[in-house]
Amino acid sequence: MSLYNFKKIAVVPTAKDFIDIILSKTQRKTPTVVHKHYKITRIRAFYMRKVKFTQQNFHDRLSRIIQEFPKLDDVHPFYADLMNVLYDKDHYKLGLGQLNTARHLIDNVAKDYVRLLKFGDSLYRCKQLKRAALGRMATIMKRQAANLTYLEQVRQHLARLPSIDPYTRTIIICGFPNVGKSSFINKITRADVEVQPYAFTTKSLYVGHTDYKYLRWQVIDTPGILDHPLEERNVIEMQAVTALAHLRAAILYVVDISEQCGHSLEEQISLFESIKPLFSNKPLIVVLNKMDVIKPEELAPNKKKLIEDLEARYLKKNYTDIPEEERYDPIPEFWEGHNIADYIDPEIFEKLAQLEKEEELREQGGMYEAPKIEYDETMREIRQLAVQIRNKKAVLKDESRLVKQSTKPVMPRNTRAREKTRSTKKLRDEMEQLVSQGHLVSPQNTHASSEVDISGDLSPSGCKETLT
Numbered sequence: 001m002s003l004y005n006f007k008k009i010a011v012v013p014t015a016k017d018f019i020d021i022i023l024s025k026t027q028r029k030t031p032t033v034v035h036k037h038y039k040i041t042r043i044r045a046f047y048m049r050k051v052k053f054t055q056q057n058f059h060d061r062l063s064r065i066i067q068e069f070p071k072l073d074d075v076h077p078f079y080a081d082l083m084n085v086l087y088d089k090d091h092y093k094l095g096l097g098q099l100n101t102a103r104h105l106i107d108n109v110a111k112d113y114v115r116l117l118k119f120g121d122s123l124y125r126c127k128q129l130k131r132a133a134l135g136r137m138a139t140i141m142k143r144q145a146a147n148l149t150y151l152e153q154v155r156q157h158l159a160r161l162p163s164i165d166p167y168t169r170t171i172i173i174c175g176f177p178n179v180g181k182s183s184f185i186n187k188i189t190r191a192d193v194e195v196q197p198y199a200f201t202t203k204s205l206y207v208g209h210t211d212y213k214y215l216r217w218q219v220i221d222t223p224g225i226l227d228h229p230l231e232e233r234n235v236i237e238m239q240a241v242t243a244l245a246h247l248r249a250a251i252l253y254v255v256d257i258s259e260q261c262g263h264s265l266e267e268q269i270s271l272f273e274s275i276k277p278l279f280s281n282k283p284l285i286v287v288l289n290k291m292d293v294i295k296p297e298e299l300a301p302n303k304k305k306l307i308e309d310l311e312a313r314y315l316k317k318n319y320t321d322i323p324e325e326e327r328y329d330p331i332p333e334f335w336e337g338h339n340i341a342d343y344i345d346p347e348i349f350e351k352l353a354q355l356e357k358e359e360e361l362r363e364q365g366g367m368y369e370a371p372k373i374e375y376d377e378t379m380r381e382i383r384q385l386a387v388q389i390r391n392k393k394a395v396l397k398d399e400s401r402l403v404k405q406s407t408k409p410v411m412p413r414n415t416r417a418r419e420k421t422r423s424t425k426k427l428r429d430e431m432e433q434l435v436s437q438g439h440l441v442s443p444q445n446t447h448a449s450s451e452v453d454i455s456g457d458l459s460p461s462g463c464k465e466t467l468t
Contacts, residue, residue: 006158009068014152015145019138022061026054026134036123047130048117054134055110058141062103066096069151070158076166078246085238087154095147095154102144109136162207162220170218170249174240176263176271177224179256180289182206185221193221199262200224203236205243220249227263227271244278251284257303258293265303269310276314286310 013021030053034046072080072089083089113133120126173181177199185191189208194201206221222240226233233241244251255268272286288296288307296307345351362368375383 005163006070006155006161009155009158010064012065012148012152012155015142015148018061018148019141022054022057023134023138025057026050029053034123038123040121043123043126044117044120047120047126048114050130051110051113051117051133054137055106058106058137059103062099062106065151066100066103069096069155076246078164078166078242081242081246082161082239083158085235085242086157091150092154095150098147099144099151102140105140106137109133109140162205164205164207164220164247165218166247168218169215170220170247171252172220172222172243172247172249173252173254174222174225174244174275175254176226176256176261176268177201178261179224179254179268181221181224181254184252184254184287184289185219189219191219191221200236205239220247225271225275227267227274241275241278244275249282251279251282252287253279253284254287254289256290257288257296257299257307258290260290260293265299265306269306272310272314284314286314 030050031046034043038046070079070083072083072093075083080089083092110133113129113136117126117129120129173185175181178197178201182193182195182202185206185208186193186195189210191206191208193206193208200223202221202223204223208219208221210217210219220243222243223236225237225240230241243249253272255265255272256263257265259265296304299307
């Protein structure tokens with residue numbers, strides 16, 4: 001899965017559509033009725049809300065455009081260089097930078113007019129200030145018409161770019177135009193690249209995927225490259241050069257030995273030697289194509305010698321430390337869970353010896369020894385004071401902890417509250433029981449004017465205790 005999905009970038013509207021979208025949204029989302037008999041503070045708030053809402057919509061929409069477009073400093077160098085080839089990075093950065101400037105200008109316009117609206121003294125003046133604010137915002141956006149059109153074209157082209165993952169296993173097919181690169185990728189992958197009998201049929205990068213030994217490979221078909229200086233190459237050729245320069249991949253250099261592509265074998269080998277620096281530290285395979293037309297054995301002696309010299313100079317490995325019978329054994333890609341390529345470095349032991357020697361020199365020079373610090377009288381006094389301060393802080397901390405412990409409530413927090421045992425009902429029942437047992441005399445018998453309501457609360461004045 002590619003790390004960069006340029007198809008999710010939102011559509012960039014034209015300047016006219018941009019303004020219509022924002023102003024219609026302001027009309028729909030904010031109140032539309034205001035009367036002259038309203039208080040002036042309410043009228044000001046009404047128009048200030050419209051200006052702020054419009055400014056916020058402009059700000060959000062421009063911020064979304066600026067953030068969604070890829071930043072050339074953050075993406076992989078392959079995509080940064082490819083965008084420079086296709087769109088000119090200076091023009092691209094200038095377009096996004098001018099949109100960012102327009103966003104700040106709109107923010108400043110809204111801030112200025114909101115400040116002026118605070119001093120509006122009538123409905124007419126507030127309305128005119130609102131119209132002026134929205135008009136200036138629209139004028140700023142109209143000046144960005146060319147940038148918005150350019151960014152929309154860039155977005156459409158980015159959406160058509162193939163999803164290339166710079167970090168996966170990759171095979172790059174390169175060579176002169178019309179040597180059979182697209183036919184090869186159509187055979188080994190499910191890509192559908194157009195094939196025609198003329199040069200530069202493939203004008204951009206195409207990607208396919210194939211499985212080999214249970215491993216997924218990303219195969220990239222590049223446009224044809226002509227043999228001339230780098231500064232004279234066009235945009236189509238520079239896409240292939242960018243892929244060769246920045247992607248870690250195995251290279252298949254396709255050679256048309258039948259010369260039906262319109263270029264001689266000498267020219268194809270000359271191109272190979274001119275772009276050979278792009279193949280450094282990458283697995284390289286030279287593919288002789290169109291062998292159904294002419295076989296290598298049927299080539300002229302001078303052309304056959306060219307191929308043999310190419311093989312001897314660039315393709316044969318000069319193994320000296322490996323026995324003859326083991327020189328061409330296949331090397332596994334993985335062994336015991338490790339990537340073999342991570343351990344292939346012919347100078348690893350020399351580098352290790354050099355690092356060990358540098359480490360010994362550092363140790364002998366006392367680089368890792370702790371320096372001895374000698375204190376004078378003033379520094380010793382300062383250190384003693386620091387020790388006293390630390391001790392005093394520790395004592396204060398202990399005292400504070402003891403005070404907190406001594407001032408805690410006696411009753412623990414988890415103790416349950418006592419249940420209430422005294423109630424009016426219980427007292428009434430006890431009194432009725434005492435009266436029925438004769439321990440108390442009813443107040444009706446002692447004083448005719450005193451009345452006791454047994455169903456209500458008993459008061460001390462309503463009953464009289466008698467001793468028996």
